[in-house]
Amino acid sequence: METIDYKLEAARKALTYVREGHTVGLGAGSTIAHLVRELAAAPGLRESISVVTASFNTRLLLQEHGFMIRETATVAQLDLHFDGCDQFDRSLTALKSGGGVHTLEKLLAAMAQRFILAGDGPKYVEKLLPTVPVVIELIPDALSFVQQALRRLYPDARPQLRLSNKKDGAVITERGNLLMDIFFTAFPPVAEINPQLKAIPGVLETSLFYRMAHEAIIAGKNGVTVVFP
Numbered sequence: 634m635e636t637i638d639y640k641l642e643a644a645r646k647a648l649t650y651v652r653e654g655h656t657v658g659l660g661a662g663s664t665i666a667h668l669v670r671e672l673a674a675a676p677g678l679r680e681s682i683s684v685v686t687a688s689f690n691t692r693l694l695l696q697e698h699g700f701m702i703r704e705t706a707t708v709a710q711l712d713l714h715f716d717g718c719d720q721f722d723r724s725l726t727a728l729k730s731g732g733g734v735h736t737l738e739k740l741l742a743a744m745a746q747r748f749i750l751a752g753d754g755p756k757y758v759e760k761l762l763p764t765v766p767v768v769i770e771l772i773p774d775a776l777s778f779v780q781q782a783l784r785r786l787y788p789d790a791r792p793q794l795r796l797s798n799k800k801d802g803a804v805i806t807e808r809g810n811l812l813m814d815i816f817f818t819a820f821p822p823v824a825e826i827n828p829q830l831k832a833i834p835g836v837l838e839t840s841l842f843y844r845m846a847h848e849a850i851i852a853g854k855n856g857v858t859v860v861f862p
């Protein structure tokens with residue numbers, strides 16, 4: 634039996650949003666990689682759009698396909714921004730950072746006139762579940778201080794410094810920072826998480842995209858649907 638790649642289905646739907654002349658933001662992950670390939674294959678589109686990306690891997694793929702890539706620092710507004718996520722709920726609040734680039738991804742999401750999540754069905758839940766951690770990016774000097782602050786703020790949570798798969802120490806982000814995965818047993822009120830974490834000196838950004846997305850494309854066995862908050 635042929636298996637359907639739902640992320641590809643979501644990417645194909647995302648492609649239909651893009652018009653000639655658009656400035657388009659692209660996040661990270663396999664759904665976005667599908668979208669890059671779909672954009673590259675669409676007649677006339679690649680030459681007429683400009684793209685901005687949060688991810689080194691997405692950038693490499695865009696370069697491979699000859700897209701006009703703009704530096705994020707030169708852009709204040711995007712027509713569209715597409716990104717995947719690890720989980721999102723009915724309010725389109727999303728948990729991200731499988732790829733560890735959420736700080737830049739959130740900046741692009743904030744720049745977008747239309748921020749669209751795209752992914753496969755299992756990521757869509759009624760209410761966020763603590764099966765996915767909230768990730769913070771922090772400056773290395775703040776490591777012990779942030780660990781202490783997290784113990785005081787969330788005594789029941791398990792913060793874990795993200796370690797490299799190669800077992801050679803901590804993951805260092807593209808901007809030289811650390812990542813901390815905070816595993817909750819139960820989430821505190823979701824609206825309070827970002828203000829609490831971002832008030833800790835040394836914390837740059839969290840992977841919780843609180844009510845930022847304007848819509849979400851979900852592909853699953855019932856087809857492709859677009860949901861709004």
Ligand code: 5RP
Binds near residue numbers: 660663731
């Ligand atoms: C990167 C992310 C990714 O979008 C997320 O991990 C989903 O990726 P995929 O499309 O491969 O399922 O959050 O920070």
